Amino acid sequence: MQLDHLPLNRAAVIRAIDWDVLPDQEGHRLRSLGFEPGVAIEALHKGILMWRDPLAVRVGRMTVALRTNVAAAIDCELKT
Amino acid sequence: MTQMPPLVALVGNPNAGKSALFNALTGARQKIANYPGVTVERKSGRATFDDGRPVEMIDLPGAYSLDPDSLDEAVTRDVVLGNLEGHRRPDALVIVLDAGNLDNHLRFALELIAQGLPTVVALNMVDLAERDGLKLDADKLSRALGVPVIETVAVRRRGLAPLMAELEQALKAPRPPGDPVAISFGAQNQRARDIARSVIISETAGRQWTRRMDSVLLHPVGGVVILLALLFLMFQAVYGWSEAPIGWIESGFALLSDAITGALPDGLFRSFLTDGVIAGVGSVIVFLPQILILFLFILLLEASGYMTRAAFVMDRVMAAVGLSGHSFIPLLSSFACAIPGIMATRTIMDQKERLATILIAPLMTCSARLPVYTVIIGAFIPATTVGPGIGLQGLVLFGLYISGILGAMLAASVIQRFVTQSQTSSFLIEMPRYQWPRLNDIALGLWQRAWVFLRRAGTIIFAATIILWALLSFPKAPEGSGVSQVEYSVAGRIADGLEPIVRPIGFNHDIALALIPAMAAREVAVSALATVYAIDAADDEAAATSLGPKLAADWSLATALAFLAWFVFAPQCISTIAVTRRETNGWKWPIFMVTYLFALAYAAAGITYWTARSFGL
Ligand SMILES: Nc1nc2c(ncn2[C@@H]2O[C@H](COP(=O)(O)OP(=O)(O)OP(=O)(O)O)[C@@H](O)[C@H]2O)c(=O)[nH]1
Ligand SMILES: [Mg+2]
Numbered sequence: 070m071q072l073d074h075l076p077l078n079r080a081a082v083i084r085a086i087d088w089d090v091l092p093d094q095e096g097h098r099l100r101s102l103g104f105e106p107g108v109a110i111e112a113l114h115k116g117i118l119m120w121r122d123p124l125a126v127r128v129g130r131m132t133v134a135l136r137t138n139v140a141a142a143i144d145c146e147l148k149t
Numbered sequence: 150m151t152q153m154p155p156l157v158a159l160v161g162n163p164n165a166g167k168s169a170l171f172n173a174l175t176g177a178r179q180k181i182a183n184y185p186g187v188t189v190e191r192k193s194g195r196a197t198f199d200d201g202r203p204v205e206m207i208d209l210p211g212a213y214s215l216d217p218d219s220l221d222e223a224v225t226r227d228v229v230l231g232n233l234e235g236h237r238r239p240d241a242l243v244i245v246l247d248a249g250n251l252d253n254h255l256r257f258a259l260e261l262i263a264q265g266l267p268t269v270v271a272l273n274m275v276d277l278a279e280r281d282g283l284k285l286d287a288d289k290l291s292r293a294l295g296v297p298v299i300e301t302v303a304v305r306r307r308g309l310a311p312l313m314a315e316l317e318q319a320l321k322a323p324r325p326p327g328d329p330v331a332i333s334f335g336a337q338n339q340r341a342r343d344i345a346r347s348v349i350i351s352e353t354a355g356r357q358w359t360r361r362m363d364s365v366l367l368h369p370v371g372g373v374v375i376l377l378a379l380l381f382l383m384f385q386a387v388y389g390w391s392e393a394p395i396g397w398i399e400s401g402f403a404l405l406s407d408a409i410t411g412a413l414p415d416g417l418f419r420s421f422l423t424d425g426v427i428a429g430v431g432s433v434i435v436f437l438p439q440i441l442i443l444f445l446f447i448l449l450l451e452a453s454g455y456m457t458r459a460a461f462v463m464d465r466v467m468a469a470v471g472l473s474g475h476s477f478i479p480l481l482s483s484f485a486c487a488i489p490g491i492m493a494t495r496t497i498m499d500q501k502e503r504l505a506t507i508l509i510a511p512l513m514t515c516s517a518r519l520p521v522y523t524v525i526i527g528a529f530i531p532a533t534t535v536g537p538g539i540g541l542q543g544l545v546l547f548g549l550y551i552s553g554i555l556g557a558m559l560a561a562s563v564i565q566r567f568v569t570q571s572q573t574s575s576f577l578i579e580m581p582r583y584q585w586p587r588l589n590d591i592a593l594g595l596w597q598r599a600w601v602f603l604r605r606a607g608t609i610i611f612a613a614t615i616i617l618w619a620l621l622s623f624p625k626a627p628e629g630s631g632v633s634q635v636e637y638s639v640a641g642r643i644a645d646g647l648e649p650i651v652r653p654i655g656f657n658h659d660i661a662l663a664l665i666p667a668m669a670a671r672e673v674a675v676s677a678l679a680t681v682y683a684i685d686a687a688d689d690e691a692a693a694t695s696l697g698p699k700l701a702a703d704w705s706l707a708t709a710l711a712f713l714a715w716f717v718f719a720p721q722c723i724s725t726i727a728v729t730r731r732e733t734n735g736w737k738w739p740i741f742m743v744t745y746l747f748a749l750a751y752a753a754a755g756i757t758y759w760t761a762r763s764f765g766l
């Protein structure tokens with residue numbers, strides 16, 4: 070399931086990231102923020118008014134804000 | 150030859166507390182605030198070892214890796230690798246880590262340790278980690294990393310002595326050159342996570358303050374309402390809370406002026422003091438309370454951690470004009486002053502977005518405009534209330550802020566479409582945990598701002614006002630000729646030249662006179678008008694009354710509104726132009742900026758004036 074479709078407040082794990090669809094800089098920043106397959110992730114808040122964009126997620130112990138177009142490149146799996 | 154003191158760089162992820170540690174070690178007063186990207190330049194300062202030997206410390210911008218995505222990160226890379234021209238490579242590194250965030254921050258630490266420089270790790274913010282229920286084993290971390298690790302709480306000066314002691318040891322015994330086998334990003338990440346997990350002693354679910362606050366402040370609807378309410382409150386407070394203290398300062402100056410008039414014989418020197426110094430510079434200094442209130446709000450927003458949340462809330466709106474929440478942070482800082490705002494754009498990854506943000510930053514109503522706005526509003530807008538706690542004057546001020554913001558949005562969308570021709574912007578930012586703003590930090594911040602403002606008043610504004618006073622006082626109009634002194638003076642004649650250009654937008658001779666010196670600093674517009682009216686006053690009694698009533702008597706409402714509209718847009722600040730030149734490496738963009746802003750200012754003033762006239766104002 071793509072990160073932008075992940076239900077809020079449910080523990081999940083990053084399964085894969087499609088680096089190719091991401092612009093270089095964003096991909097690189099995403100990597101240096103610690104986004105990698107296998108990392109625990111949780112969607113916390115969905116943005117503003119009718120846009121529901123950007124997204125606030127928790128990676129490790131850190132909260133990161135990102136846009137849904139970037140989140141769409143991140144494939145996640147809910148923990149059961 | 151004496152030996153140079155060792156050079157030690159503080160490096161680490163953004164918002165880890167590097168500047169706080171730097172301040173604690175060197176006694177410097179670098180800006181610290183609770184969002185990533187506060188420091189954007191290299192700054193050096195001096196600390197001492199136990200035995201009194203000096204060591205030169207450098208504070209650096211936060212970075213995520215040595216492979217930069219933005220200009221501030223590039224500064225850090227250049228310093229760490231020793232690529233910066235005219236500066237030697239640091240002899241050692243102090244890696245500052247956020248203890249509550251090891252999973253994500255250790256990877257950069259590994260990359261830095263692999264540089265092979267003598268290294269000490271400051272495991273900072275251990276107090277916050279404990280608040281969140283996390284206990285770490287520093288010794289184990291030290292063994293895993295192969296370098297000393299010291300627990301610190303930079304803002305409480307905890308752990309400084311052991312940190313310096315370890316640093317001294319590390320400098321004595323350089324490490325063997327690092328493992329030359331560069332391991333991949335992914336492998337580093339993996340190792341970082343393994344280490345982070347292994348050093349946890351205990352972990353209990355903390356109270357999750359940040360998460361709970363966020364569910365309110367980032368609420369899809371509530372978050373927007375709160376942000377708007379905060380901004381509205383801020384601008385109302387600038388007006389509402391400052392009235393009394395401004396009154397005190399004004400009466401103080403009036404007393405001083407009276408005393409001088411009583412003590413000195415009539416003459417040039419007395420005119421210099423009362424018309425030039427007190428009427429001119431004094432008319433600006435009275436706005437100190439307003440400026441401090443504005444800064445109080447901005448400092449609180451910055452210190453609490455709300456800044457990135459405001460960026461989150463604004464991202465979509467900014468995206469509509471080709472920017473992002475990321476550019477919102479420098480723009481919000483520009484409410485204080487455009488210069489640090491423009492510097493702060495270094496943290497923006499997308500270079501076109503950065504350029505567009507620089508070009509619109511001067512449209513954010515900076516604190517130097519407050520005196521201008523307040524004088525005019527005070528003179529022309531009645532002090533009535535339009536609702537519970539909402540004053541009309543404050544509302545007009547809010548409107549002026551909004552005009553600047555709307556102007557900026559419009560300019561940004563045109564610039565992004567036609568000038569930089571950029572389709573993209575990006576928003577990807579780490580959001581820090583909330584913290585209570587520390588009283589000391591806020592007080593220090595306010596004190597620094599007050600000092601900067603008074604120094605400005607004492608230097609640029611003073612000088613510009615005195616020069617103007619001299620140009621207004623000579624040559625002396627012939628006695629009994631009926632010619633006004635202002636008209637007859639050098640300054641008056643210069644203004645005659647400018648007047649035909651600004652007459653069509655409703656400006657009078659006095660405004661033409663005030664516009665030129667106001668290029669030095671916007672506040673000078675106020676001190677210049679005050680000086681003009683003081684010199685032209687029929688007698689000392691009239692000279693002593695404050696500027697507002699004189700303007701109200703002399704100007705039409707249409708002219709006053711046009712004057713306000715002009716100042717919303719006009720790039721009346723040489724320092725902003727200079728910093729734009731430096732940050733864009735050339736004259737092209739500052740010239741573009743000045744041109745479009747003056748054009749906008751002229752158009753806005755003209756439209757305002759003629760619209761007001763058509764309503765019979
Ligand atoms: N509780 C706590 N807060 C700290 C500590 N050290 C720093 N802070 C706070 O953390 C925030 C960030 O501190 P800075 O010193 O500005 O961080 P920085 O690493 O210089 O950040 P950048 O310049 O953005 O890279 C500020 O709000 C500080 O007051 C600490 O040890 N404990
Ligand atoms: Mg800093």
